Amino acid sequence: xxxxxxxxxxxxxxxxxxxxxxxxxxxxxxxxxxxxxxxxxxxxxxxxxxxxxxxxxxxxxxxxxxxxxxxxxxxxxxxxxxxxxxxxxxxxxxxxxxxxxxxxxxxxxxxxxxxxxxxxxxxxxxxxxxxxxxxxxxxxxxxxxxxxxxxxxxxxxxxxxxxxxxxxxxxxxxxxxxxxxxxxxxxxxxxxxxxxxxxxxxxxxxxxxxxxxxxxxxxxxxxxxxxxxxxxxxxxxxxxxxxxxxxxxxxxxxxxxxxxxxxxxxxxxxxxxxxxxxxxxxxxxxxxxxxxxxxxxxxxxxxxxxxxxxxxxxxxxxxxxxxxxxxxxxxxxxxx
Amino acid sequence: xxxxxxxxxxxxxxxxxxxxxxxxxxxxxxxxxxxxxxxxxxxxxxxxxxxxxxxxxxxxxxxxxxxxxxxxxxxxxxxxxxxxxxxxxxxxxxxxxxxxxxxxxxxxxxxxxxxxxxxxxxxxxxxxxxxxxxxxxxxxxxxxxxxxxxxxxxxxxxxxxxxxxxxxxxxxxxxxxxxxxxxxxxxxxxxxxxxxxxxxxxxxxxxxxxxxxxxxxxxxxxxxxxxxxxxxxxxxxxxxxxxxxxxxxxxxxxxxxxxxxxxxxxxxxxxxxxxxxxxxxxxxxxxxxxxxxxxx
Numbered sequence: 001x002x003x004x005x006x007x008x009x010x011x012x013x014x015x016x017x018x019x020x021x022x023x024x025x026x027x028x029x030x031x032x033x034x035x036x037x038x039x040x041x042x043x044x045x046x047x048x049x050x051x052x053x054x055x056x057x058x059x060x061x062x063x064x065x066x067x068x069x070x071x072x073x074x075x076x077x078x079x080x081x082x083x084x085x086x087x088x089x090x091x092x093x094x095x096x097x098x099x100x101x102x103x104x105x106x107x108x109x110x111x112x113x114x115x116x117x118x119x120x121x122x123x124x125x126x127x128x129x130x131x132x133x134x135x136x137x138x139x140x141x142x143x144x145x146x147x148x149x150x151x152x153x154x155x156x157x158x159x160x161x162x163x164x165x166x167x168x169x170x171x172x173x174x175x176x177x178x179x180x181x182x183x184x185x186x187x188x189x190x191x192x193x194x195x196x197x198x199x200x201x202x203x204x205x206x207x208x209x210x211x212x213x214x215x216x217x218x219x220x221x222x223x224x225x226x227x228x229x230x231x232x233x234x235x236x237x238x239x240x241x242x243x244x245x246x247x248x249x250x251x252x253x254x255x256x257x258x259x260x261x262x263x264x265x266x267x268x269x270x271x272x273x274x275x276x277x278x279x280x281x282x283x284x285x286x287x288x289x290x291x292x293x294x295x296x297x298x299x300x301x302x303x304x305x306x307x308x309x310x311x312x313x314x315x316x317x318x319x320x321x322x323x324x325x326x327x328x329x330x331x332x333x334x335x336x
Numbered sequence: 337x338x339x340x341x342x343x344x345x346x347x348x349x350x351x352x353x354x355x356x357x358x359x360x361x362x363x364x365x366x367x368x369x370x371x372x373x374x375x376x377x378x379x380x381x382x383x384x385x386x387x388x389x390x391x392x393x394x395x396x397x398x399x400x401x402x403x404x405x406x407x408x409x410x411x412x413x414x415x416x417x418x419x420x421x422x423x424x425x426x427x428x429x430x431x432x433x434x435x436x437x438x439x440x441x442x443x444x445x446x447x448x449x450x451x452x453x454x455x456x457x458x459x460x461x462x463x464x465x466x467x468x469x470x471x472x473x474x475x476x477x478x479x480x481x482x483x484x485x486x487x488x489x490x491x492x493x494x495x496x497x498x499x500x501x502x503x504x505x506x507x508x509x510x511x512x513x514x515x516x517x518x519x520x521x522x523x524x525x526x527x528x529x530x531x532x533x534x535x536x537x538x539x540x541x542x543x544x545x546x547x548x549x550x551x552x553x554x555x556x557x558x559x560x561x562x563x564x565x566x567x568x569x570x571x572x573x574x575x576x577x578x579x580x581x582x583x584x585x586x587x588x589x590x591x592x593x594x595x596x597x598x599x600x601x602x603x604x605x606x607x608x609x610x611x612x613x614x615x616x617x618x619x620x621x622x623x624x625x626x627x628x629x630x631x632x
Binding site: 037 | 375376378424427428433435436437439440441443444445446447448450451452454455458459562563566569570573604605607608611614615618619
């Protein structure tokens with residue numbers, strides 16, 4: 001009991017955080033069709049900024065140096081981390097999102113992420129380079145006088161509350177006129193623009209909103225682990241969120257929940273606790289990464305809409321008009 | 337001091353020629369495929385690495401002469417590229433899946449290949465059993481014999497690509513498909529056969545580039561081509577998608593610019609210069625140096 005409960009609590013925290021991350025990517029890609037191939041950079045942005053707002057000042061003499069170091073209470077630091085990620089989303093979006101072909105979007109996001117990764121890893125005054133941030137006291141414990149296990153349970157509750165707030169934000173956007181515009185642009189950018197929609201602006205909003213959720217998820221990880229360094233956000237981590245979204249089903253947030261459970265919890269987190277095979281310590285992470293890449297391809301091959309497909313929305317059609325069929329419609333449902 | 341600065345810059349131009357050669361091999365290979373198939377291959381960087389590991393396995397483990405190992409590895413990489421295209425990409429292309437499917441699929445492939453390489457050969461750094469030789473002074477440049485061989489090889493390959501594109505029916509068909517695939521098809525071009533050959537050539541060029549890259553960096557690991565991939569993308573976009581001559585020119589420019597900039601700023605940020613170039617190109621001239629209609 002002493003071992004299983006904290007373990008399950010840890011898995012629950014990862015599940016809740018990955019739900020938030022998958023919804024964030026869903027807003028960017030599932031709603032608006034933005035190919036963000038550097039999603040993990042926004043997660044890292046949220047983690048780093050919430051960290052430097054919550055941590056005390058870094059001291060160069062002790063080998064720990066970072067910007068800010070304001071010792072703010074963690075909930076405020078979390079909001080600052082999310083805002084920082086949202087701002088970064090706008091900056092990267094301004095470069096990546098234009099009316100050019102979608103490959104460019106993918107190339108530029110991936111390239112920007114690689115550059116930022118190199119910069120953060122090598123330039124130590126920012127976030128202490130490869131060593132990263134460390135030594136964040138577990139939030140709330142100084143007021144509540146609880147031990148680490150109790151903190152884990154507390155954090156499950158805190159993540160759950162934040163997750164529910166994020167769920168309402170994501171659902172609110174999905175069902176709003178803004179969300180409808182996002183989907184229209186995803187389906188046919190030119191047609192949406194012909195109706196007067198500013199596709200670049202709407203996609204920038206989607207990019208930034210998704211980045212905010214990524215930042216929230218990153219901040220929650222930072223608060224739980226208390227440390228964050230470049231080893232935690234290699235480009236492979238972006239695939240985990242992508243696989244969760246594609247496997248679960250994009251365009252609806254329940255798909256994100258299923259995907260984050262299957263990919264991020266069952267495949268990704270649970271396999272971390274398998275003891276390493278003697279003589280080949282990196283084999284399990286390697287096989288896990290291959291599984292994640294293969295699951296992406298397999299789902300797009302066999303069931304491209306994911307486990308939970310996006311619900312088709314019905315609009316009133318004049319009964320006298322001949323049944324129009326859009327490519328997304330299944331056979332048999334057209335013209336009804 | 338003044339003359340020291342000048343010779344340092346000239347010396348870096350020499351290194352720039354080496355980088356440009358490697359980049360030209362890689363970006364011409366990518367742009368040919370990009371033009372013919374009309375989607376970008378995010379797994380291309382791992383093709384470079386895979387060929388390097390093939391060469392390493394054949395030369396240091398199977399004890400073949402390095403040159404023979406390199407040739408075999410390039411051909412093998414061509415076959416592997418065709419196999420991946422037929423086995424995986426073809427499924428999505430023939431069903432006319434949206435473009436982002438293929439981008440995600442190649443993205444997933446890069447994860448699979450990089451980790452497969454790591455599972456087979458381990459995550460550590462590898463080297464070839466190859467003596468680099470002492471640098472030779474040629475005017476202001478000082479380059480090792482191996483570096484000279486790479487430059488010569490790249491020039492030869494570019495001439496061969498030029499002859500293929502301008503003289504052979506395969507090359508002409510590739511250019512026709514790159515311009516307008518449907519028109520090429522109704523003109524009686526066997527587009528499937530041309531696509532297969534394109535994948536073979538792109539695989540061979542990726543192999544050649546990968547071996548040249550890892551010979552110049554001396555040691556390499558499964559992630560060695562990760563950041564180089566963006567320099568390749570920058571060259572392909574700067575040159576105009578599907579424009580091999582544009583890619584050659586862009587490779588020459590980017591190769592020399594990144595190496596000379598390493599004199600001014602730290603060489604840690606060398607790849608960032610290529611990224612800045614990529615962003616500037618995308619903002620100012622997204623169609624590339626040589627415009628390709630319908631591909632911007």
